[in-house]
Amino acid sequence: MASPSPRRHALPPPGHHRRTLSSTLVDESVAAAAALVHKWHPDDAPAGGSLFLHGAEEDEARRFLRAAADLHRAMLFFASDVAHGSSHGLVEAQALLQTAMRRLDLELRVLLDDIDSIQSDHAADASRSRNNICAVAEAMMAAGYGKECISTFKTRRRAALTASLRRLLGFSPPVDHLHKITWDQLDARIIPSWLAAATAAFGSLFPAEKDLCDAVFAGDNAAVGEAVFAAVANDQATGLLAVTEAAAARARRAPERLFRVLDVHDALTEALPALLSVFGDGSEVAARAALSVAKVGEAARGALGSLEAAIQKEPSKATAAGGAVHPLTRYVMNYVVFLADYKEGLALLYDYDYDSDSSEQASPSVIHRLVSALLSKLEAKAGCYREAALSYLFLANNTRYVANKVAGSGQLRGVLGDGWAEAQSAKARAHVGVYVRAAWGKVTSLCTQQGGAEPEAVEAAVMESVGMQEQWVAADDETGEALRAAATAAVVPKYRMFYRRHGAAVRLTPGDVTAMIAALFGGPLDLVSQRHQEDPNPYRDPTRSPRQLFT
The missing domain is CATH 1.20.1280.170 (Exocyst complex component Exo70)
Structure with a gap:
């Protein structure tokens, strides 16, 4: 009886080999990402400075963004391979990704605050800062942390816009208890400040904020950008418009108050094209602006009508x-x-x-x-x-x-x-x-x-x-x-x-x-x-x- 032929060692199935090779590559990318994430751990932010600012190497910021993307891909890989015992890798990648996102959220806050401190004559610095913000936001959105990114963006930019308007106006819209403010208070402080700032606010501040939103939430996220800008700017814009409505309401058809009302009307109509361009013809702010223009116009016509009536009613027997x-x-x-x-x-x-x-x-x-x-x-x-x-x-x-x-x-x-x-x-x-x-x-x-x-x-x-x-x-x-x-x-x-x-x-x-x-x-x-x-x-x-x- 012939002896049996020796058994050949069977090669592993191709799929198993590829899985092993992929796991190795993924493990290596996770390990590399872990080193970078630990180096820039968010809990060490005060001592470690910023990835994008304060002298950090620009290449390291790019590597951190790639590391975050690698961790997201690793997490997806391990999530699809849990049947082969990759649950530990999934947990590790997810934890690292969360830490990386915390770091990027912190960086986003710093960058959003920093962009307002850059002087307008430093165009290159402003462009670099905007590109960094876009890169961080894109990384967070791609990793599934869009909600956190949007929340941070709205919070920081709403605060920044409020601070800019306060510096410009001397007060923050909307003005508290505006309905209780007398004409003398409006005339002495609020309206003059509004007149001095309205053109700059609607012509510069709001457009700049809109440009930033459009840049950060571009492409498929354009609709998100529109919603974010509305959340950031609508209350501030309607607060500014509320000042004009208060002026109209306090004018009370009094001819001596007409010139203030006309000043407001002129400034409002001058700012209207920029307002409509930024917020859109069909926006809530555009509707409020149209209402404000109508109210201010009605107040002005009422004051002029009162003066004409007063002339006609002047007693003829009251001679000089x-x-x-x-x-x-x-x-x-x-x-x-x-x-x-x-x-x-x-x-x-x-x-x-x-x-x-x-x-x-x-x-x-x-x-x-x-x-x-x-x-x-x-x-x-x-x-x-x-x-x-x-x-x-x-x-x-x-x-x-x-x-x-x-x-x-x-x-x-x-x-x-x-x-x-x-x-x-x-x-x-x-x-x-x-x-x-x-x-x-x-x-x-x-x-x-x-x-x-x-x-x-x-x-x-x-x-x-x-x-x-x-x-x-x-x-x-x-x-x-x-x-x-x-x-x-x-x-x-x-x-x-x-x-x-x-x-x-x-x-x-x-x-x-x-x-x-x-x-x-x-x-x-x-x-x-x-x-x-x-x-x-x-x-x-x-x-x-x-x-x-x-x-």
Whole structure:
């Protein structure tokens, strides 16, 4: 019987061989990763510094990231091979991975805090810091630690944004108890800070935060980035918008608060494009911004409507003594001079088709309406004077004041039109002409009366006219000069002819009449003595005022 042939040693199944080889490689990668993880153990962070900062080798940071990825792959390998006794390897890899993720979470915190301290002129450092943040976040997300990564990112960036806004504003939005803050508190502190910071906040801070979110959560994680940015920035943005709504609510249709409201409206509309670009047209913040714009606009229109109504309701019988410029005229014109600085914002508020290069508009502006309401009220007030001359003096003074205000303001002149002030000046000159005829008509009529009036009657008429006007006033020196010049031109030539006809029978010389007119409306009294030297009269007492000479 033949002896049996020797048995050949069978080779291990190919699958088993590959498993053994793979296990060896995985064990080696875990061992290498363990050494690096232990070196940069998160519990030793204060002494060990940072992987990415404080002089650590950049290559070692990259090796740590690869080690974290190796541990994640090892964990997956061991999890699929537990039937062959790899549970110990799974536990070890998972523990090491958790430690590595703790370290990366710590690094993420440090990097997120550090990026705000980098000066804007160090672009290379800022770019390197952002790349490091992206690399750490990517490693954490890939290893299944996305929830922890997102939580850390939101917490740190929300705190950083709050701190940046606090430095910019002087307070942190949302402002606590904003509904309890008075207008004076808003006006003194909060609104000025908001105005100074709104453009920078919506134009720089929020876009920078959005760029960081987009960079860290890119690609398949873009939707995550949108949600993270909303969690970081929405409350801060709506807190800023709440300040504008508080300003609108406290304005209470009060005209004296309008300019603050217009400042807020201008700043808000200026920041709106950047806000919509960052947060998106359909976002919660965009909806809140649209509501804020509407509320601020409503408050501004309400304040202007209140002013227009107040002008119209001003009692017509409340006239100005001596035909002076009425306080209402000064208030309204000073108001509209400032208001004209907001012409572009007003065009948005009232949907004007305003062309900054032309005074032509499709419809009258609110400034037109306010000035028109004022002029109508001045006409009504003028009718309440008992003396016709004083009525027209009042109109001349107030119309001249209005015209000068418009002429002196380039913005207001641009709104009302270049010819508007000139037209008002022409009206003022016409009022002066009517005033002179009303105030001096009796004198000129007697001087030119057929057959000649009695000298006593003419002199009495002169004294009556002068006495009537002694307490009347001119809007300004220019208007006073125009009034005196017009009266002199209308009266003195006729009186001189009368004086020549009656000679010594007339005690008042033409020089006396000229001096009396010259002393009206704040004119120089020393003209009286000058006229006495030019045109002496034996009945004249140079120590007496023009009004007292013949009384």
